[in-house]
Amino acid sequence: MPRLGKYLTPVDEKTIGKRVKDLRKARGLTQVELARQVGIPQTLLSEYERGTVRLHAAMVTSLAKVLHASTDVLLGVKPLKENGTFQDRRLFRRLQRIEGLPKRARQTLLRTIDLFLEGAEKR
Secondary structure (H helix, E strand, C coil): CCEECCEECCCCHHHHHHHHHHHHHHCCCCHHHHHHHHCCCHHHHHHHHHCCCCCCHHHHHHHHHHCCCCHHHHHCCCCCCCCCCCCCHHHHHHHHHHHCCCHHHHHHHHHHHHHHHHHHHHC
């Protein structure tokens, strides 16, 4: 594999497809959910993840945006960071919904959560 700086650069579709799959799972998304957000059929996303179809530049950009990752991370130029991932999909989805709230509603909800956590920690 060729080197780019200090990182190995994957050149095959299977390696990139595995990256897409790993990022999707780390973000708590199913193939159906990610495909819907990107605007492609789930079957095509499955082919990308298996490495049987080559990702074009516009799709790399779309996937990176939806997965909240850089294209460098998606393509393997930069390493994938493991922190910030959720095992509980429901929790992750709720946090995404909270991020979408208007600022005032989000602040009110976060204050409520903080008060609840303080009370729960005292028990």
